[in-house]
Amino acid sequence: MTGGVPGQVCLMQGNEAIVRGAVEAGINFAASYPGSPSSQVLGMLGKIARERGFYAEWSANEVCAFQACTGASLAGGRALCVVKQNGLLCVADALHCAAQAGVKGGLVIVSSDDPSAHSSTNEFDSRWQAVSAGIPLLEPTTMQETKDMIPYAFDLSEKAGQVVLVRVTTRVCHGRGNVVLGELPEKPRALERVREWDRMVCVSYMHGPALQKLETLRQLFESSPCNHYEGPEAPKKLIIAGGTGRLYGQEALRRLGVDRETGFMALGTLWPLPESYILKRLRTAEEVLILEEVDPFLERAVQALAGREGLRVKFLGRGDALPPFGELDPDVTAAAICRLTGAALPEKKPAGDLELPVREMSFCAGCPHRATFYLLKRAMRQEKHPGVVVGDIGCYFMAGQSAGQYAWQTCNCMGSGVNVAEGLGQLTNYGLDQKVVTMCGDSTFFHTILPGLVNATYHNANMLLIVLDNSATAMTGFQPHPGTGLTAMGDHVKPMDIPKILDAVGCSVETADPFDVVEAEKTLRRMLDQPGMNVLIMRQPCATLMTKERSKKPVRVYVDQDVCIGDGCGCDKYCSRVWGCPGNTWDFQKNKALIDPVTCVGCGVCAKLCPSGAIKVDRGEEA
Amino acid sequence: MLSTIALDTQVLRRGLCTGCGACQGLCPYWGSVDGRTVCFFDCERTDGRCQRFCPRMPTDLDALRKRFFPEDSILPEIGPFRGLYLTRAADPGLRARAQHGGSMTALVELALKEGFIDAAALTRSQGGLNPEGVLATTAEEVRSCSGSSFQVPPTLAVLNRALKENKYRRIGVVGTPCKTLAVYKMRANPLPENDNHAENIGMVFGLFCGWGLDWDGLNALAARHADPARVSHVDIPPSKYHSLELRENGAETVSVNLDEVTPLVRSGCRYCADMTAEFADLSIGGARSADGWDVDKGWNQILVRSEKGEALLNLAREKGVLEFKDAMEGGLEKLKKASLGKKRTAVKNLRELTGAPGDLGYLNPSRELFRDL
Numbered sequence: 001m002t003g004g005v006p007g008q009v010c011l012m013q014g015n016e017a018i019v020r021g022a023v024e025a026g027i028n029f030a031a032s033y034p035g036s037p038s039s040q041v042l043g044m045l046g047k048i049a050r051e052r053g054f055y056a057e058w059s060a061n062e063v064c065a066f067q068a069c070t071g072a073s074l075a076g077g078r079a080l081c082v083v084k085q086n087g088l089l090c091v092a093d094a095l096h097c098a099a100q101a102g103v104k105g106g107l108v109i110v111s112s113d114d115p116s117a118h119s120s121t122n123e124f125d126s127r128w129q130a131v132s133a134g135i136p137l138l139e140p141t142t143m144q145e146t147k148d149m150i151p152y153a154f155d156l157s158e159k160a161g162q163v164v165l166v167r168v169t170t171r172v173c174h175g176r177g178n179v180v181l182g183e184l185p186e187k188p189r190a191l192e193r194v195r196e197w198d199r200m201v202c203v204s205y206m207h208g209p210a211l212q213k214l215e216t217l218r219q220l221f222e223s224s225p226c227n228h229y230e231g232p233e234a235p236k237k238l239i240i241a242g243g244t245g246r247l248y249g250q251e252a253l254r255r256l257g258v259d260r261e262t263g264f265m266a267l268g269t270l271w272p273l274p275e276s277y278i279l280k281r282l283r284t285a286e287e288v289l290i291l292e293e294v295d296p297f298l299e300r301a302v303q304a305l306a307g308r309e310g311l312r313v314k315f316l317g318r319g320d321a322l323p324p325f326g327e328l329d330p331d332v333t334a335a336a337i338c339r340l341t342g343a344a345l346p347e348k349k350p351a352g353d354l355e356l357p358v359r360e361m362s363f364c365a366g367c368p369h370r371a372t373f374y375l376l377k378r379a380m381r382q383e384k385h386p387g388v389v390v391g392d393i394g395c396y397f398m399a400g401q402s403a404g405q406y407a408w409q410t411c412n413c414m415g416s417g418v419n420v421a422e423g424l425g426q427l428t429n430y431g432l433d434q435k436v437v438t439m440c441g442d443s444t445f446f447h448t449i450l451p452g453l454v455n456a457t458y459h460n461a462n463m464l465l466i467v468l469d470n471s472a473t474a475m476t477g478f479q480p481h482p483g484t485g486l487t488a489m490g491d492h493v494k495p496m497d498i499p500k501i502l503d504a505v506g507c508s509v510e511t512a513d514p515f516d517v518v519e520a521e522k523t524l525r526r527m528l529d530q531p532g533m534n535v536l537i538m539r540q541p542c543a544t545l546m547t548k549e550r551s552k553k554p555v556r557v558y559v560d561q562d563v564c565i566g567d568g569c570g571c572d573k574y575c576s577r578v579w580g581c582p583g584n585t586w587d588f589q590k591n592k593a594l595i596d597p598v599t600c601v602g603c604g605v606c607a608k609l610c611p612s613g614a615i616k617v618d619r620g621e622e623a
Numbered sequence: 624m625l626s627t628i629a630l631d632t633q634v635l636r637r638g639l640c641t642g643c644g645a646c647q648g649l650c651p652y653w654g655s656v657d658g659r660t661v662c663f664f665d666c667e668r669t670d671g672r673c674q675r676f677c678p679r680m681p682t683d684l685d686a687l688r689k690r691f692f693p694e695d696s697i698l699p700e701i702g703p704f705r706g707l708y709l710t711r712a713a714d715p716g717l718r719a720r721a722q723h724g725g726s727m728t729a730l731v732e733l734a735l736k737e738g739f740i741d742a743a744a745l746t747r748s749q750g751g752l753n754p755e756g757v758l759a760t761t762a763e764e765v766r767s768c769s770g771s772s773f774q775v776p777p778t779l780a781v782l783n784r785a786l787k788e789n790k791y792r793r794i795g796v797v798g799t800p801c802k803t804l805a806v807y808k809m810r811a812n813p814l815p816e817n818d819n820h821a822e823n824i825g826m827v828f829g830l831f832c833g834w835g836l837d838w839d840g841l842n843a844l845a846a847r848h849a850d851p852a853r854v855s856h857v858d859i860p861p862s863k864y865h866s867l868e869l870r871e872n873g874a875e876t877v878s879v880n881l882d883e884v885t886p887l888v889r890s891g892c893r894y895c896a897d898m899t900a901e902f903a904d905l906s907i908g909g910a911r912s913a914d915g916w917d918v919d920k921g922w923n924q925i926l927v928r929s930e931k932g933e934a935l936l937n938l939a940r941e942k943g944v945l946e947f948k949d950a951m952e953g954g955l956e957k958l959k960k961a962s963l964g965k966k967r968t969a970v971k972n973l974r975e976l977t978g979a980p981g982d983l984g985y986l987n988p989s990r991e992l993f994r995d996l
Contacts, residue, residue, distance in 0.1 A: 378663050382656040384839070405664070569626075569671040569817050570650045570787075578651070578664045611651045 002048050004181045012179040014172040015040040017143045018082070018110055021150025023052055026185035028077030028105065030056040031065035033447065034476035035084030036119035037173035038112035042082055043479060046488030053188050058479050058488040061447040062087035063094055066109065070098050073105040074200060076192035078154050085113045085126050086393075086413060088165075090448075092129060095163065097202035099133040100210050102161040104200065105189075106154035110166045112173050115293040115327030119170075121393060121411070123325060125295040130165045130271045134210050136217045137271035138226060139167045141246040143177030145268060149226065151182070156220065160213045167270075169293055171244050171327070218272040226268025227277055234284035235263025237340055242267050242298050245291030248333040256334060256343040273301050282306060282313065289340040290317040293327050316340055362403040365583035366547075366601035368470055368540035369396050371514035373404035374579065374609075375521045376437065376466070379528060387435035387528070388424055392417035392449075394441035395475045396468055402580060415440070415448020418456055418465055425461030425533075435528045439466040441474075443481040445498060457507045457533040464527050464534045465507075467498060470542040478544075498537060507533040514538045515605050547601050555602030556618040557583070561592040563614035575606045575615065626671035627652055627662050630680070635660060637976065638890035639679040639985065641835070643798070644756060644777025645805035646673035648784040649819070655777040657753075658838035658889075672819060675812045676779075678804040679891065683988035687811055688901065692928065699992070700959035700966075702901025703928040707955050708936065709910055709948040711922050718921065722771040722858065723909040726923035727828060729944050730905065731795060732765045734935055740795030740825040744782035748772035751857040751869075752845060753838070756781035760791070768797075773857050773867075775835040775889065779805055786820045793825030799832040800897035807902040826931060829900020831908025831924075832892075833859070833965070840887030845869060848877045859884075861911060894976065896969035896986060896993065898962045904932035911957065922948055924958070963996075970996045 001019050004010060012020065018041050022030065030049070032042035042056060049056035055072075059065035062083045069079035083091060088111040098107070111129075114120040130137035138153055140146040146168065153164040221227070228246075231238075239262060241249045246266035253259040263281050267274070282288065282302070290299040299317040306313045318324050321336035331348065338345040363370045373396070380387045391400055391411030399407040412420060417438035424436040440449045445467055456463060472478050480486035485495035502509040508530060512520040520538070527534045565571045575584040575593050583600035584593060593614065595606075607615040624632075630653075634640050640660050646653045652666045653673060666673075674680055692703035711724030718725040734740045741760070745768040748754040756778030759765045779802055785794055786809075796806050809821045845851040849869050856870035859881075867884045870876045900906040906926040910919035927933045939945040970993045973983045983990055 381661050381663050382654070384657075384659065565817075567668070569668060569814050572650070572652075572666045572668050574651055577667065609651065 001044055002051060002184065006181055006183045008181045009178050010181060011176055012143050012147070013040075013176050014143055014146050014168060014174060016044065017147035017179050018150060018168070019044045019048075020179065020181065021147040022080050023048065024147070024182045024184055025078060025106070025151040025154040026188045027080050027154075028054050028188045028191065029069060029072035029079040030054065030082070031059045031068045031079070032057075032082035033059055033062045033065055033087055034479040035087050035112070036476060037114055037170040038082050038084060038110060038168065039476040039479065041110065042488060043477070045080075046490065049489050056488045058481065060482055062090040066091040066094050066098075069107055070094070070101075070103065073103040073107040074194055074198070075105065076189070077105040078189060079105060079107050080150075081107070081109045083109065083111050085111060085120065085124055086122075087111070088126050088129055090414075092133075095129065095135070096133045098163050099135045100206040101200040101202045102206070102210070102213070103157060103163055104161070104192075104198070106157035107163045108150065108153045108157055108166060109163060110150075110168060113167060113169045113293070115169055121397060121413075123294060125293075125297060126165070126167050127270060127297045128295070130167075133163075134214055135163045135165055136160070136214070136221075136269070137165045137167060138268055139243040139270050140172060140226075140268060141243060141266065143175065143179050145226070146172060147179045148182070149268065152226070156217065159220070160217050162210070162213045162217070167243070169244055169327070214272045218274065221269040221272065221274040222277050224269045224274065227274060228266045229264070229281060231259070231263035232261065235281055236284065236286050237261065238263040238265065238281055238285035238288045239291060239337070239340065240265045240267065240278070240288060240298060240302060241291040242270050243293055245293065245328055245333070248328045248330060249291045249337065251330060252334040252337045255346075256337060256341070258337065258341040258343045262337075262341055267298065270298060271301070273305060275305055278302060278305060279309060282311060283309075285313055287314045287316065287340055289321060289336055290315065291322075291328060291333060291336070292318075294318075294325060360401050360403070361398050362401075362580065362582060363395065363398060364543045365581050365599045366543035366603040367395070367581075368514045368538065368543065369399065369468055370403065370579070370581060371517060371520070371540070371605050372439075372466065372468060372538045373399045373407045375514060375517060375524055376407055377405035378521060379524045380435070380437070382525065383435055383528070385434050387437055390417045390420045390424070390436070390438040392438065392440045392444055394444050394468070396439060396441060399439075414444055415452060418449050418452035421463045421465070422452065422456040422459065422461040425456065425463035426459065428462040436461075436463040437466065437528070438463065439468055442467060442469045442471065442483045442498060446482045446496065450501075453502070453505055453507070453535075457505050460532050462531050464536060467535060467537045469498060469537050469539045470545075472542040472545060474542045474544065502535050502537075507535050509535045509537065511537040511539055514540050515603060517605065517608055543601050543603070546603065554620060555604065556597070556620070557595050557600050557602055557604055557607060558616055558618070559593045559595055560614045560616055561587070561590055563612050564592045565612050565614075566590075566592045571611050574609065574611055579606055579609055581606060624669065625665060626668050626674050627664075627666045629674050630677060631662055633985075634677055634679045635662070637984070639894055641678060641799075641801035641889070641891040641895070642775045642777055643678060643802045643805050644780035644783070645676040645678060645802070645809070647777050647780035648782070649673065649787070655780065658774055658776065660777070670814065672814050672817070675814060676805050676808050678801045678808065679894070679985050681985050681988050682804070682808060684804075684986070685989050685992055687807055690811055691807060691902070696928075698959070701899045701926065701962045702897075705927040705929070705933055707958065708925045708927070709919070709922050709954075710925055710939075710945040711948070713943055713946050717766065717769065720766070721769050722856075724921055724923040725769060726925060726945055727797060727830070727907045728766060728769040730907075730935060730939055731759075731797060731828060732762045733939055733942065733944050734795055734826060735760075735762065735765060737935075737938060739793070739931070739935055741793045742785060742791035743795040743797065744778055744785060745797050746772055746776055746778045751854045752842060752851055758782075758785050770856065771830070771858070773836045773859075774838045774841055775799060775801070778802060782806070782824075783819065786823050789820050789823065792823050794823055795826045795828065796824065797828040797830065798900070799830050799835065800900040800902075801891070801895060803827050803829045803900045803902045804897065826935070827903045829903030829906035831899055831906060832895075833898065834888045834892035834895070836884070836887045837889050844879065844883060844887060848879055849874075893972045894969050894984070896966040898965040899926055899958065901928075904929040905936065911961070924954065926958075966993065967996045
């Protein structure tokens with residue numbers, strides 16, 4: 001990321017290209033909260049921050065990250081904020097304010113969208129946020145463009161005095177491609193003292209000047225190197241692509257052999273629209289296909305432009321030629337282009353007739369969450385009226401599926417669980433006769449649970465919050481959070497003590513070990529019976545951390561198949577079917593349980609649950 | 624249908640569950656909390672012991688009793704019958720702690736001593752509230768279980784665990800009619816691949832039962848009228864008193880109007896057609912002879928149903944463990960009438976539940992027995 005010589009060609013992942021771009025831009029400040037698909041960016045920046053003389057931080061949440069960036073910008077620093085689509089919505093209020101106040105040092109937000117929600121709870125399109133906040137929007141396609149667009153965005157930001165949004169998608173973040181390296185600055189730009197009469201304030205009369213900035217940017221975008229056109233001078237059939245749509249489109253055009261007669265416009269500057277640039281081709285077009293992910297963002301904007309200009313153009317896009325949601329792929333793109341051009345759609349041959357088994361997402365082998373949700377289901381079933389469980393966002397999102405015994409009835413966004421539960425918990429004083437439970441991870445606790453915790457405790461809601469303390473931000477790859485005692489730049493700092501925070505807030509707090517299934521269930525049931533705001537910390541390190549431990553001290557868990565009763569009455573594959581740990585498998589030859597020694601991390605919980613006592617744990621030195 | 628779903632939809636959700644525990648102690652799927660039967664997770668087997676043993680899953684009662692008792696001994700109103708006796712424990716110490724005459728405790732103790740049984744699955748009520756099932760193997764443990772409870776705990780879970788352990792070979796069971804029926808289902812209808820050592824069931828002692836009460840309901844009622852922690856005895860005197868008695872340790876007995884109690888009757892008991900525990904070697908209840916409550920107070924009536932039961936009772940007479948009281952003129956008729964009354968109520972309630980006069984739900988396989996009711 002910091003090596004190589006200018007002009008050298010390197011194979012890079014999109015996230016790496018963002019990092020290289022930031023370093024070439026000479027950033028002074030970077031802040032982020034992890035979220036797929038862009039989680040790796042700040043991790044890499046943290047590792048090189050000292051060497052390159054900038055500051056990098058895993059912030060407690062995206063709002064902290066973005067607002068810290070506006071602070072850095074006030075001192076003339078170049079600041080990069082990296083968020084995923086959901087994070088950008090967390091930032092929305094701060095962004096709308098910053099957009100009116102303007103920036104001094106360049107401020108760029110990289111927002112990574114996850115079309116088809118491969119590693120997200122929901123799919124949506126960040127680009128509308130740019131329109132709403134009134135800020136410029138860029139979207140790269142190739143790795144080269146991704147790298148180049150970051151310094152370009154910083155230059156734009158400073159030229160216009162405005163925040164710039166760079167939107168990337170999963171395939172860009174995780175794809176790989178060649179990147180020609182640019183110059184690295186000697187050192188980050190010098191900071192400027194904040195002057196007495198500097199005023200970067202969000203007040204309503206700044207709305208007009210903010211809109212004026214957009215007009216300036218529109219002029220710049222008319223000749224931006226980020227926009228490309230190939231094809232006939234006066235196309236009748238025109239494709240306009242944004243983001244990944246460009247690569248899918250180019251590939252399909254060539255494959256179908258209609259690339260010469262079809263106009264192909266790839267836009268990197270999506271907002272404000274480079275109107276003249278677009279109109280030059282749009283005026284001759286009879287039919288236009290828009291390729292973009294996910295919403296018809298460009299489609300609506302170009303339609304509006306055509307309408308304003310009184311053009312008679314037929315538009316194809318999302319909802320007609322393309323599915324109304326989900327990411328693009330070569331097949332849907334080719335089909336849409338066939339519809340535009342009249343080319344014949346080539347028949348698709350299946351790669352093979354092998355059907356892959358459908359697998360649900362699950363907790364890792366040895367994951368402490370599995371034990372917690374197993375106990376929670378047991379506890380809930382013991383209530384006279386089964387309780388209501390409110391989910392939250394983290395690995396434990398999977399608790400809504402079989403991995404967590406279908407634990408919860410509702411799940412909103414990150415940090416919502418405690419608030420949804422508070423609402424239900426208050427109604428237990430008004431006739432709702434159910435226990436109310438919610439949960440959060442330790443990282444989520446710092447991210448957005450704290451205000452809800454204060455609210456629920458202050459208003460004495462009858463509820464239980466389970467803090468799944470696995471000492472990690474496990475879902476996105478073990479980034480440090482305020483509970484870990486580590487920072488993005490590798491410094492050791494004083495970790496935040498969750499029990500102390502809870503004590504100070506004033507709720508009832510207990511800690512249990514979910515692997516001690518008997519005691520943990522008792523504690524859980526006792527807390528469910530207590531009125532008021534209760535917090536149970538389920539503490540057990542993440543299984544992936546345990547795997548590292550296990551390599552030092554191997555534990556062998558195995559099934560005594562003479563004792564195992566398999567699918568017989570009294571068990572019915574309790575370990576592999578109900579407990580459901582990937583380490584508990586099935587011996588189809590003998591119809592007995594089996595432990596997969598490769599997957600098993602040796603937590604030994606299944607041995608405690610086996611109704612026949614057939615699962616044995618050999619801890620080596622004790623044998 | 625999957626076992627857990629079958630019990631859930633056909634028994635629990637229909638309000639038929641008695642809380643006997645026959646489905647428990649066998650696997651990790653079933654458990655009990657405060658008398659409520661709880662399914663923790665779904666089992667995907669289509670056949671299982673829980674389904675087979677549950678006294679509220681369809682049963683051909685006629686075939687079942689003919690299998691274990693001579694046909695000519697069976698009376699339509701009260702089941703197998705070899706004699707009716709009025710007895711009480713000879714030991715006054717035992718009587719002092721007993722519900723009525725202490726005959727059950729004396730007989731189980733004797734059965735254990737004389738090798739009729741080598742352990743006993745009993746209900747310990749510890750002062751009348753929140754009872755639990757225990758496996759007793761000594762006379763002291765048996766005595767600690769004297770006294771009745773109006774909440775039904777899952778005692779058969781204890782039996783199931785003891786049978787699975789296969790340590791005791793002649794386990795006695797004391798239970799309400801729902802429990803003793805389940806025990807006979809265990810004997811008659813074991814799972815082919817896993818009989819759960821049903822041969823280790825030694826003797827069955829039935830308790831007369833009108834109904835049990837909802838656990839939470841009785842606890843709340845007790846709390847309204849007394850200190851629940853100090854309640855040492857709960858009883859229901861004959862119907863003319865229309866009351867439930869709560870006795871507190873070292874305090875006066877509190878009488879609660881029965882109107883406050885009847886809404887707390889466990890739903891499953893409304894569909895029970897057995898007052899005298901027809902599936903048992905011996906069935907025992909408080910004496911309710913024609914002479915009246917005050918005359919019979921402190922005595923039991925015993926229905927002897929099997930040879931083994933008869934042998935034990937004779938031994939008790941020989942050894943002077945029980946005192947016998949003569950003359951029960953009209954007693955049998957009175958018992959039959961009361962028993963028939965419970966059957967009528969059950970059939971009426973079942974018809975209401977199913978919504979069809981010809982549909983008696985779990986009693987359908989024995990529909991013939993209840994045709995005229």
